[in-house]
Amino acid sequence: SQKIEQNSEALNIQEGKTATLTCNYTNYSPAYLQWYRQDPGRGPVFLLLIRENEKEKRKERLKVTFDTTLKQSLFHITASQPADSATYLCALVSDSSYKLIFGSGTRLLVRP
Amino acid sequence: ETGVTQTPRHLVMGMTNKKSLKCEQHLGHNAMYWYKQSAKKPLELMFVYNFKEQTENNSVPSRFSPECPNSSHLFLHLHTLQPEDSALYLCASSPKRGDTDTQYFGPGTRLTVL
Numbered sequence: 001s002q003k004i005e006q007n008s009e010a011l012n013i014q015e016g017k018t019a020t021l022t023c024n025y026t027n028y029s030p031a032y033l034q035w036y037r038q039d040p041g042r043g044p045v046f047l048l049l050i051r052e053n054e055k056e057k058r059k060e061r062l063k064v065t066f067d068t069t070l071k072q073s074l075f076h077i078t079a080s081q082p083a084d085s086a087t088y089l090c091a092l093v094s095d096s097s098y099k100l101i102f103g104s105g106t107r108l109l110v111r112p
Numbered sequence: 113e114t115g116v117t118q119t120p121r122h123l124v125m126g127m128t129n130k131k132s133l134k135c136e137q138h139l140g141h142n143a144m145y146w147y148k149q150s151a152k153k154p155l156e157l158m159f160v161y162n163f164k165e166q167t168e169n170n171s172v173p174s175r176f177s178p179e180c181p182n183s184s185h186l187f188l189h190l191h192t193l194q195p196e197d198s199a200l201y202l203c204a205s206s207p208k209r210g211d212t213d214t215q216y217f218g219p220g221t222r223l224t225v226l
Contacts (some may be wrong), residue, residue, distance in 0.1 A: 004154070032188065043202050043217030045114065045154075089155070093213055099168070100213055104153040 002027040006090060006103040014111050019077040019106035021106045026071060028101070028102065030092035033066055033073050038087045047088075048075075080110045115139040116218035118203050124224045125193065132134030133145040133188040133221045144186040145215065146178060155202065161186060162208065193225045 005024045013019050032051045036044035050057045050066045050073065057064045063076040077084050087105040102105070116137045125131050127158040137144065140183075146158040148208040160168035177189040186203055200222050 008152070019220060041200075041220070041222070043114070043116070043204070043220050044215075046214050046216070094177060100215060101157075104152065105155045 002101075004007050004028070004090065004092065004101055004103040006088075006106045008104060008106070010107040010109055012109045012111065013080060015081060017080055018111070019080045019084065019108055021075040021088050021108065022089075023073040023075070023103055024071060025092060028071075028092055033090060033092045034100070035062075035064055035073075035075050036089040036091060036102075038089055043090055059063075064104075080108075082110045084108060085110050116205055116216050116217065117219050118201075118218035120221060121215050121219065122222045122224075124226065125190070126226050127195070129193075130189070130191040132190065133201055133203075133223075135186040135188075135218055137163060137184055137203075137205040137216070137218075139205055139216060140207075141205035141216070142206045142208045143206045143213075144180060144183070145204040145206075146186065146188050147178075147204065149200040149202055149220070151199075159188075172188060174210075190223075193223075195225050198223055198225045 003026045034049045035047045038044040048057055048064045050064045061078045065074045087107045089101045089102050090103040091100050093100055119134045136181045143162045145160050147155045149155050158172045159178040164180050164224045175192050179187040194198040196221050204211050206215045
């Protein structure tokens with residue numbers, strides 16, 4: 001069956017450290033993968049998109065990698081700040097459809 | 113703000129009530145979406161409209177009825193809901209269906225069915 005898996009346990013890190021979140025998928029062949037941020041009681045906000053032929057994408061303190069062999073994307077936040085505390089969702093679009101399929105998200109807590 | 117607004121932000125209704133959720137986007141997009149987000153579960157796509165035409169109904173029960181009168185507005189009409197329908201209902205829009213499909217979400221309507 002098709003699955004997108006994100007760590008359901010919250011990631012708790014110290015301010016200034018690098019946060020690394022994982023998104024694994026099975027039985028998909030995504031053309032691209034997206035990462036969103038969601039704050040409590042709010043809708044998700046788009047952060048980054050990475051295509052299947054790209055290994056890495058950066059935006060300010062954010063970095064996303066995409067390994068189609070491992071079927072995995074990693075999302076990094078460097079020099080993390082308490083304001084980065086939120087739930088981070090990965091989402092992919094399969095080659096065979098235009099549906100955006102979301103993972104259940106990982107909650108990040110950055111301690112001051 | 114993302115340019116997508118939703119009203120009401122909170123709604124409590126009984127199982128016999130009829131209510132509607134409204135979504136409006138000010139981004140000039142042509143595709144609009146309804147999602148359901150329950151606690152600890154991924155976003156579930158419910159309906160998709162592209163250029164005012166419904167292109168996807170993801171096996172949603174008929175007690176949810178969408179309406180898209182134009183590319184800027186999307187409604188979700190609710191009737192005879194069940195308590196398990198309590199969730200955050202999110203509206204989103206994108207320039208058009210397909211391509212990179214980056215979506216812009218509204219703040220959601222928190223629905224409680226008693």
